[in-house]
Amino acid sequence: MLKILINGLFASLAVLVLTPLLAVPPAHAVEIDRVKSPGGIEAWLVRDQSNPIISMRFAFRGGSALDPADRGGLANMTASLLDEGAGDMDSKAFQGTLEDLVITLRFSAQRDSLGGQLVTLTENRDIAFKLLKLALTKARFDAEPVERIRSQILAEIRQNTEDPGAIASKSLFKRLFPDHPYGRPKNGTAKSVAAITRADLKAFTKRRLGKNNLIIGVVGDIAPDTLSAALDDVFGSLADKAAAWDIPETAPESDGRTLVVEKNMPQSSIVFADKGLKRDHPDFYAAYLMNHILGGGGFTSRLYNTIREKRGLAYSVYSGLHPLKRAGLLFGGAGTTNAKVSDTLRLLKQEWTRMAETGATKEELADAKTYQTGSYPLRFTSSGSIAGMLVGIQMNALGIDYMDRRNSLIEAVTITDVNRVAKTLLRPDRLSIVIVGKPNGVKSTP
Amino acid sequence: MKRVLLVLTLAAVAVFFQPKAGHAGESGRGVFNPETATLANGMRIVVIRNHRVPVLTHMVWYAVGAADEGPGETGVAHVLEHLMFKGTKTRAPGEFSRILARNGGQENAFTSSDYTAYYQTVAADRLEMVMEMEADRMTNLVLTEKGVQTEKAVVMEERRSRTDNNPGALLSEQVDAALYLNHPYRRPVIGWAHEIEALNLKAVMAFYKKWYAPGNAILVVAGDITLEKLKPLAEKYYGAIPVQPPVTRIRPTEPPQHASRRLVLKDKRVRQQAWGRAYLAPSHMSGDKQHAYALEVLANILGHGSTSRLYQALVVEDKLAVGAGSYYSGDKRGPGNFKLYVSPRPGVSMETLEAKIESLLAGLLKHGVTPDEVLRATKRMRAQAVYARDSLSTGARVLGAALAAGLSIDYVETWPDHIGAVTADDVNAAARAVLKDNHSVTSLLLQKKTG
Numbered sequence: 059m060l061k062i063l064i065n066g067l068f069a070s071l072a073v074l075v076l077t078p079l080l081a082v083p084p085a086h087a088v089e090i091d092r093v094k095s096p097g098g099i100e101a102w103l104v105r106d107q108s109n110p111i112i113s114m115r116f117a118f119r120g121g122s123a124l125d126p127a128d129r130g131g132l133a134n135m136t137a138s139l140l141d142e143g144a145g146d147m148d149s150k151a152f153q154g155t156l157e158d159l160v161i162t163l164r165f166s167a168q169r170d171s172l173g174g175q176l177v178t179l180t181e182n183r184d185i186a187f188k189l190l191k192l193a194l195t196k197a198r199f200d201a202e203p204v205e206r207i208r209s210q211i212l213a214e215i216r217q218n219t220e221d222p223g224a225i226a227s228k229s230l231f232k233r234l235f236p237d238h239p240y241g242r243p244k245n246g247t248a249k250s251v252a253a254i255t256r257a258d259l260k261a262f263t264k265r266r267l268g269k270n271n272l273i274i275g276v277v278g279d280i281a282p283d284t285l286s287a288a289l290d291d292v293f294g295s296l297a298d299k300a301a302a303w304d305i306p307e308t309a310p311e312s313d314g315r316t317l318v319v320e321k322n323m324p325q326s327s328i329v330f331a332d333k334g335l336k337r338d339h340p341d342f343y344a345a346y347l348m349n350h351i352l353g354g355g356g357f358t359s360r361l362y363n364t365i366r367e368k369r370g371l372a373y374s375v376y377s378g379l380h381p382l383k384r385a386g387l388l389f390g391g392a393g394t395t396n397a398k399v400s401d402t403l404r405l406l407k408q409e410w411t412r413m414a415e416t417g418a419t420k421e422e423l424a425d426a427k428t429y430q431t432g433s434y435p436l437r438f439t440s441s442g443s444i445a446g447m448l449v450g451i452q453m454n455a456l457g458i459d460y461m462d463r464r465n466s467l468i469e470a471v472t473i474t475d476v477n478r479v480a481k482t483l484l485r486p487d488r489l490s491i492v493i494v495g496k497p498n499g500v501k502s503t504p
Numbered sequence: 505m506k507r508v509l510l511v512l513t514l515a516a517v518a519v520f521f522q523p524k525a526g527h528a529g530e531s532g533r534g535v536f537n538p539e540t541a542t543l544a545n546g547m548r549i550v551v552i553r554n555h556r557v558p559v560l561t562h563m564v565w566y567a568v569g570a571a572d573e574g575p576g577e578t579g580v581a582h583v584l585e586h587l588m589f590k591g592t593k594t595r596a597p598g599e600f601s602r603i604l605a606r607n608g609g610q611e612n613a614f615t616s617s618d619y620t621a622y623y624q625t626v627a628a629d630r631l632e633m634v635m636e637m638e639a640d641r642m643t644n645l646v647l648t649e650k651g652v653q654t655e656k657a658v659v660m661e662e663r664r665s666r667t668d669n670n671p672g673a674l675l676s677e678q679v680d681a682a683l684y685l686n687h688p689y690r691r692p693v694i695g696w697a698h699e700i701e702a703l704n705l706k707a708v709m710a711f712y713k714k715w716y717a718p719g720n721a722i723l724v725v726a727g728d729i730t731l732e733k734l735k736p737l738a739e740k741y742y743g744a745i746p747v748q749p750p751v752t753r754i755r756p757t758e759p760p761q762h763a764s765r766r767l768v769l770k771d772k773r774v775r776q777q778a779w780g781r782a783y784l785a786p787s788h789m790s791g792d793k794q795h796a797y798a799l800e801v802l803a804n805i806l807g808h809g810s811t812s813r814l815y816q817a818l819v820v821e822d823k824l825a826v827g828a829g830s831y832y833s834g835d836k837r838g839p840g841n842f843k844l845y846v847s848p849r850p851g852v853s854m855e856t857l858e859a860k861i862e863s864l865l866a867g868l869l870k871h872g873v874t875p876d877e878v879l880r881a882t883k884r885m886r887a888q889a890v891y892a893r894d895s896l897s898t899g900a901r902v903l904g905a906a907l908a909a910g911l912s913i914d915y916v917e918t919w920p921d922h923i924g925a926v927t928a929d930d931v932n933a934a935a936r937a938v939l940k941d942n943h944s945v946t947s948l949l950l951q952k953k954t955g
Contacts, residue, residue: 213826216775325664357601370657432608439896
């Protein structure tokens with residue numbers, strides 16, 4: 059992952075002459091239609107008839123963080139079973155129809171939402187919508203698929219116990235959120251998954267899939283009035299309201315401690331985190347640009363340059379904002395050979411300190427802005443990606459005009475903002491660190 | 505922003521499969537309908553028009569990969585791919601990436617056995633800038649011994665992440681080394697660790713000078729552009745690079761294989777055991793090529809999706825496994841392979857599992873697949889074409905990979921028709937030709953008990 063280095067000093071005159079930088083590149087080339095069904099269900103639609111394809115993404119607010127403590131993994135297991143038989147179709151009939159008509163229908167659980175996607179050729183639109191409706195309202199949860207999917211989830215949990223990256227993330231979240239659902243693994247544990255019953259699965263769909271929590275984005279070859287009718291047909295029979303729930307507001311307990319999970323592997327997996335910002339924080343864009351410069355910018359960030367490019371200590375090194383609904387995180391990782399873990403950690407903290415104390419330069423900020431504004435249109439190159447953005451924008455309540463405003467929000471960030479945010483967010487002595495491997499000379503904080 | 509190395513792990517095979525599955529289309533209509541041209545110096549040009557947004561993907565593919573490395577130099581193709589970001593006569597290390605990022609562009613590169621590719625996705629009005637920079641590094645790369653040594657350390661970390669830290673990946677590397685007795689596909693794309701360690705500036709530069717030339721390169725641009733607009737720019741930047749004498753590709757070939765092989769890797773780290781079987785197979789370019797399309801259909805019937813034969817029998821009905829599938833790598837310049845993988849449920853012995861798999865395979869060879877199974881599979885495969893056209897980069901990746909491996913545009917554009925023409929007899933003949941013990945490797949990934 060992540061290739062390449064630095065060097066503002068050698069900016070090429072030839073290239074600057076060739077392509078003078080534009081102040082604000084054109085943001086996007088799509089128009090969003092707010093489609094509201096007679097039954098009151100809303101979807102955002104980007105109509106695009108270049109290919110006979112319809113791509114729908116949707117999400118229900120509330121995800122695996124709502125799983126009961128003794129039923130961890132319930133949202134994930136339900137998501138994996140919704141397309142395993144529904145209505146009068148058993149698993150094989152349901153899956154066979156999807157395969158024969160080349161319809162993609164998938165569900166997945168995140169910490170704060172349960173999401174899904176439907177992709178179909180226009181010619182199979184009606185049957186695709188019918189299958190989605192069946193999955194959401196008449197999932198069968200037959201014994202065979204329930205036990206089969208359970209065995210696959212348990213296999214995944216077993217596999218995660220041999221994957222250093224997965225062990226590291228799981229251990230870090232447990233440490234950051236010891237008494238909060240965010241600290242529990244999304245897929246549950248072997249014990250909690252074994253305990254999930256068919257009644258739990260059925261109850262989940264009744265309690266959680268409510269119209270009040272539903273968000274829909276559609277891209278492709280469908281007219282607004284056709285979509286409008288389909289919305290009522292597909293989603294109309296869901297409960298008006300999901301069962302009431304809440305996830306308490308929290309902050310990660312990052313206290314500067316290091317945890318070493320000893321595993322006999324040649325390379326150590328390192329992850330680290332501290333408190334970050336939530337998506338709706340007024341300083342989110344300043345933090346986003348600051349992080350881009352520090353460790354988010356692909357082949358040009360400071361961490362990439364210092365740790366990979368100059369010293370060859372890691373193949374992958376990065377940092378990123380990880381905003382959850384009820385907590386903000388600043389998260390990062392690196393992988394390095396066991397002998398180089400202490401060097402890597404020293405350089406990581408050094409970069410953290412340097413950014414906190416002296417901030418970014420004006421040039422770095424200018425480059426980060428032109429990257430962010432210039433690369434925004436690149437996200438509009440497939441139906442699925444656009445549909446995903448439509449859901450994300452609604453989920454975060456950013457407004458239907460967000461795509462038009464987004465680049466000006468980036469532009470508005472000043473160097474003073476960035477450096478102020480760096481000073482408060484970057485606390486090298488508070489970073490929680492987890493290392494999985496056999497690092498030389500690095501021990502867990504007692 | 506992943507710098508991708510295409511190695512033959514399951515995940516990487518998915519990368520190969522996805523575009524592959526996208527080759528279908530309505531009969532006679534073509535799939536991507538590209539425009540093509542060739543420059544005077546031999547560099548080929550492919551344009552795929554897609555005017556949805558003012559964005560484009562610019563790729564340069566070199567028809568050279570890990571299988572073209574010299575003895576003792578495994579990993580040099582991939583190390584060179586990393587070093588291509590280290591500057592030229594007029595550009596400092598990293599400057600390419602920095603300029604590109606400042607212009608809102610994204611980039612990456614990847615290496616496989618048969619090819620190496622570099623790409624950027626940018627706003628359409630930045631095309632000329634990336635063409636100038638990509639053309640520059642085709643011939644003007646400047647490296648230092650220190651730069652090579654530092655990047656080798658990065659690649660060693662990459663190897664540890666991908667392979668050494670992962671028993672399953674270690675075993676799959678061993679499987680290829682056993683499956684190909686003599687052909688260089690037996691060597692890992694990333695290289696053997698001790699040979700990566702031994703690479704130096706001289707070896708890297710020799711490889712670069714030998715293979716990086718317009719006659720061995722393919723320019724693929726997909727997006728808001730036409731060939732008419734691209735061609736003058738291609739002539740200006742790539743056309744200015746002098747012709748180089750053609751290079752002779754020397755790759756040892758496979759001898760007849762007589763013995764089945766069996767590999768067992770026991771590791772304490774393993775928590776989910778796995779069974780695998782790999783067969784040496786023809787490809788679209790090597791061996792009994794007439795079987796290649798039928799093998800694609802066979803892989804689909806046998807092991808793609810949850811209604812496939814392996815999944816239904818082993819996972820759904822007999823409940824011996826949590827996962828099962830098959831895939832065929834036929835888009836290769838040299839010999840292909842056909843692989844099966846099965847993950848047993850806890851408590852199921854490898855003996856029980858393998859006996860069941862052997863009986864399934866024997867049944868397949870004896871009774872064959874049915875015309876109905878073939879029809880279902882080919883219909884599904886062909887219908888994927890429309891989806892392949894939706895994403896900006898899919899066509900560029902599929903066409904670039906095909907040309908760089910020595911296949912033709914026509915191969916991609918007529919793929920749906922060829923798949924549609926496959927019959928049950930074809931599939932059964934291909935299965936009987938390929939699923940033979942004497943050119944197979946069976947692999948077991950087992951948990952080593954502590955104590």
